Amino acid sequence: MGNTPPVGRKVTLSDIAAGCDVSRATVSLVLRGSPLVNKHTRARVEEELRRQGYVYNRAAANLRRRTSSSIALVLNDLANPFFAEFAAGVDEVLGNTGYVTLLGSTGESTERELAVLGSLMEHGPAGIILSPAEGSDGQQVLAAVGSQTPLLLFNREVGGDLAACDHWDRLFLDNQRGARLATEHLIAQGHRRIAFYGGHLGSSSCQQRRAGYHEAMKAAGLSVEANWMIECMPNRLDAVAQSEHLFAGREAPTAAACYNDAVALGLMLGLHQRGLQPGRDFALTGFDDIAEAAVSAPPLTTLAVTPRARGRQAAELILQRLQEPSAPPRQTIVPVQLLVRASSCPPHA
Amino acid sequence: MGNTPPVGRKVTLSDIAAGCDVSRATVSLVLRGSPLVNKHTRARVEEELRRQGYVYNRAAANLRRRTSSSIALVLNDLANPFFAEFAAGVDEVLGNTGYVTLLGSTGESTERELAVLGSLMEHGPAGIILSPAEGSDGQQVLAAVGSQTPLLLFNREVGGDLAACDHWDRLFLDNQRGARLATEHLIAQGHRRIAFYGGHLGSSSCQQRRAGYHEAMKAAGLSVEANWMIECMPNRLDAVAQSEHLFAGREAPTAAACYNDAVALGLMLGLHQRGLQPGRDFALTGFDDIAEAAVSAPPLTTLAVTPRARGRQAAELILQRLQEPSAPPRQTIVPVQLLVRASSCPPHA
DNA sequence: CTGAAAGCGCTTACAG
């Protein structure tokens, strides 16, 4: 009585059992809140748990019970505020549910993605939330994660043979509708020569946004010049670098629907460098509504996607899947909302 | 031969051993790359591992070996780009070293911080990287994490009795020097009435930055008015809201050293709302060099802290600590670098 | 070079 186990070793169930003369089974029942155990015994055990500073070893319990208490969250770009907010939302819900988030960041590299998934799988996550890297292949991802662990695909589709991964749940933004809304808005402002700027054709979200753009242009009877469709990396830096191409042809556009906010902000810089003032000489829209969209000069018209709420939603979807492993796969398309700000001005006189 | 274990059950060492008629011990040796095992046997085992799609159960191995392969990363605000970049840096290094990152986000709540730490501890991380919530208490954190698990304190000091936690490693920015550099720069531009704007006195980093500011002001023989020292939440929104207080006194400042970039960007908005043009009518500096600092209008003079590199450094520090558990605690102060941009203009004529 | 046995810290039927 009163003695603690040697320092440097963690306190285990056995230490507690020995400390208050009950069996390990009884301590385990107390820990798991079983009603089977006598009030008085429970009190003694709980006191001893406190006294020795017991820390539950969840890994051991998971091993015995063949359960898991972790969810893997694999993101193509954690440094992007959109995904950072998303991760915060995921972690918020998981934390409240007793799950721990295993984080993996792939830096938009498909090689690293496979390595990260392989490494995380060894920790036996109950489920996986994956925002795939650009060019990620469904077959390879499937090979890395196996078919036992539920996976929720977020934000973009993977490439390759989708039949093999049609059991995955999906959570996507309504990219096409978003880009259509933005383009329609530019058209309503009076623009006729409208570019679609940025993103990579390799990514499904870029294809969808371009489709929305084309839809709006077609519906308005507007034609699209080849040099109005510019690809660039979905970040600010490359957006600045490529912006000259917008003005390479005869018919320079007066507005651009941009792939995302980062690209739009980069384009603003590029416009400045050409002596054009965005929001006066040239109209543009973004996508994402990242924090800086509201405070750029001019403020950026964009599409709100509320990434934190998406994160919460993703966590809830994967938790639901754990409840009903055999329910049919669910594909959720999240509507996005157009926020009109000063950057989408009417054409300059 | 050729039969796979029933679907739905994971493949284990025993399945592999049975599949190629060796003992589990031998398979284990193959997995761990032991030179003891015969070339031919190794080849057979490796083929069988592939064939059955074996996935190593690291949790079980950790249990047996009494080791851990995870590091807990607990952040006060993951949605903040500074911490998101930091997390990406941490994960980059840990991923390359075979560790997995257990993510925890506290949303600047000390209550949640303790809950998150308690929950993560049950997963037995080898070490903890903690960027504490504002007002976090050292004793309570210590009680939550115990004294067995190495902890690296990042970004800010905890409160309370520090003697109890002087065995923790620390990685801090040189806040005082950074704020001094910014203030000296404003003075060199010709400003005399310089405010220190934003942050909470509860946070050690705010105190340090204020100290650097006072140091520069004192060295230049400049006095400081009470209404030049404004507290606000370290985000854009509250920075806008509080900005009127800067101009409440008789002696309005002509410049402000801001607590961080978010606050500086918020102040810019507040200035605009008063009809003042930042970078012409009022000079300001930030702290952090977040992505938007370079693209705000005007671009923001700030202090580069390279959060991603800090993340990598934090991961390396904690890994070193795991190598040498009994080395004396290390406190690392990271120098910061002043980036001069257009927002820190000379006083308006 | 390979195998039998014990054990990491837990949980869960099964007796009593």
Add this chain to the structure above:
DNA sequence: CTGAAAGCGCTTACAG
């Protein structure tokens, strides 16, 4: 209501 025993998937001395 409580305890003895087996077992989750691995590793590690120890024999042979």
